[in-house]
Amino acid sequence: MLSIQHISKQFGPVKALNDVSFEVPNGQILGLIGQNGAGKSTTFHSILNFIAYDGTISWQGHALSPADFDTIGYLPEERSLMTKLTIEQQIIYLARLKNQSAKVIRPQIDDWLERFAVKGTRKSRINDLSKGNQQKVQLICTLIHHPKLLILDEPFSGLDPVNADLLKQAILRARDDGAAIIFSSHDMENVSALCDQLVMLRKGEMVLHGTLNDVRNQFGKTELYVTTDWSATRLATLPAVNHVDVRQPGQYLLHLTDPAAGPTIFAELTQGHYIEEFSQQPPTLDEIFRLKVGEDHA
């Protein structure tokens, strides 16, 4: 388990992290969300001891030391490989630095290239690959030694939906192998699809923390999805409706000021008759993200 307790980091006058605490148990995925500059990469750099920080970070009950390096898989935010090497040379060099034998890694390379649909052979030079394929090779380098602690900084950036799905499968496989995984992303859909829990940072402060359902439920079931022949203007007259968004003709999203008004709205809207859609839900992660960012700008 990765445990982060009360870590703070200051760069000059800027507080990059302020009393951040969370844990990532083995076999679980934690999503770290936040705007650019919120402190996500600083958190990763603190875990990896790249920077000095205040607070405590432990891995499997002890402070992270060079002895643990072989169990870590880290993907930095910007992609970077040794462009003059071939795919095979690059993968083997980085795997050997993780104490893997070239003899063990070499036979696995083709399988990994196929799994990530890399366009190129093991003998292709990194320089000759497209950016997307370079990124996939870097992901292979991060995963091939089966790390027990996986730290992925914006792993989905630059990947198309098909390749993003391939990465999701790889992350889920690593989780099933018992790895503790922490990743940052701006794509709330990926976070929702993968994470057991999430942390949102805003200007170095932790503003949200919990499982996806816990976080969403903190905001109450204030979103009401309905499909009806009522007009938006008429829907706006219903009790506790703050405003109405038209999703499609006849399909609406009602934003409620009080979740308890749900049964009253249901009774009034249906009048005891069949209605195609009436679904009261908490806000989506995307909406929560915007809401939390908006709070700061307000």
Next chain:
Amino acid sequence: MRKTWIVTLETYLRQIKSWSFLFMVLGPFLMIGLTVGISYVSANSASSSKQVAVISTSQPLRQAYLKQQTDNLNTKITTVSAAKAAMKKNHLAGYLQLNETTQQVRADYHGSSRMTSGLKAQTQNFLSQYQQARNYQQAKLTTHQQRLMARTPVLQQHIAKKAGTANLAKTISFWILVTMIYIILITYASIAAQEIASDKGTKIMEIIFSSTTATSYFVGKIGGILLVILTQIVIYLVGGWAAFQIALNNASLKPLITQNQSLIDAVLHNLLNINLVYLFLGVIIYTILAAYSGAVVAKAEDASKAAQPVVMLGMFGFFATFPFQNNLDALLVKVLSYVPFFSSYFMPMRIINGTVNGWEQAISLAILLAAIALFASYIGSQYQRLILQTDNRSFWQHLIHGWRRQK
């Protein structure tokens, strides 16, 4: 240790597989080959035009001359008209006409330029000997009288050959050693700085530092560069040995080598001892400093600029030895032979001249080794911070900041 070796091997293989290394190593051989080739071609093409024909109506006189010396002589041309024709075609430098009357021997040289000094001396020597023999013959001297007449005064120089050779050997050894340090330093300072600076600001360093410690990586990089230096030295040693063997089998060079065998042995003796350790340690400490310079630059493109302070320091050490070569008892020489970065120049100078005892050498070596260890461990501890950050602090600001952080 295993990871350090992996980094060393990767650095080494990448460097020696590069075209620049190949050109750097083969460059001197190509230059020597090219020079020898050009000289050979030019000597061959010019050889006929350098030749001189020997013409005489007296065959015994001509044969006696040719018996003495045949180098650069054309023995095929025997007539003045043939000689003139050959000169016209630029196939002959000139011709020597030998005449003999009853009393005197005479030689006339006809050429487009003066006789070479060698040919002139050789001809004069031949003529005096030949004339003297004729004179004795005509004077009808007895053998005893001939012997008396042949007696010449004696002038002989008495030089302490051993001391002379030793002094020359010292000078040659010293120059070979300091020039080697200097050339290696100049060549590899920018390579080391570039090698380290190319990592600067790249995200792959974050991946590497999540796999091994910065110190281990830094030592590995330095090790790789030192292996490249060692490879170059070995190639030059093998190349030098091969050239020596070729020279030994060359008729014109062999006498030169045999004649100077004691000098060659003395130079080798001066080089292949503790001075070689000073050379290697000197290269190590300068390489570490160059690597550090590479680590503090803001951008990889500034790497060659970063190597400048190291090159300047090396140059300073190199040129500082010049005024002291004949003044080894100067206090400054003694002090600098213990100061890291300078001891690699000054201590070998004192060792070659035999003005330092074993203890002093041991102390100087211990200081140098300690400085290397301290320097490497200090930079290793700062290396991760230096490589991962890309601020615009200067070399000295980084150094001061680094020391402050250590305290």
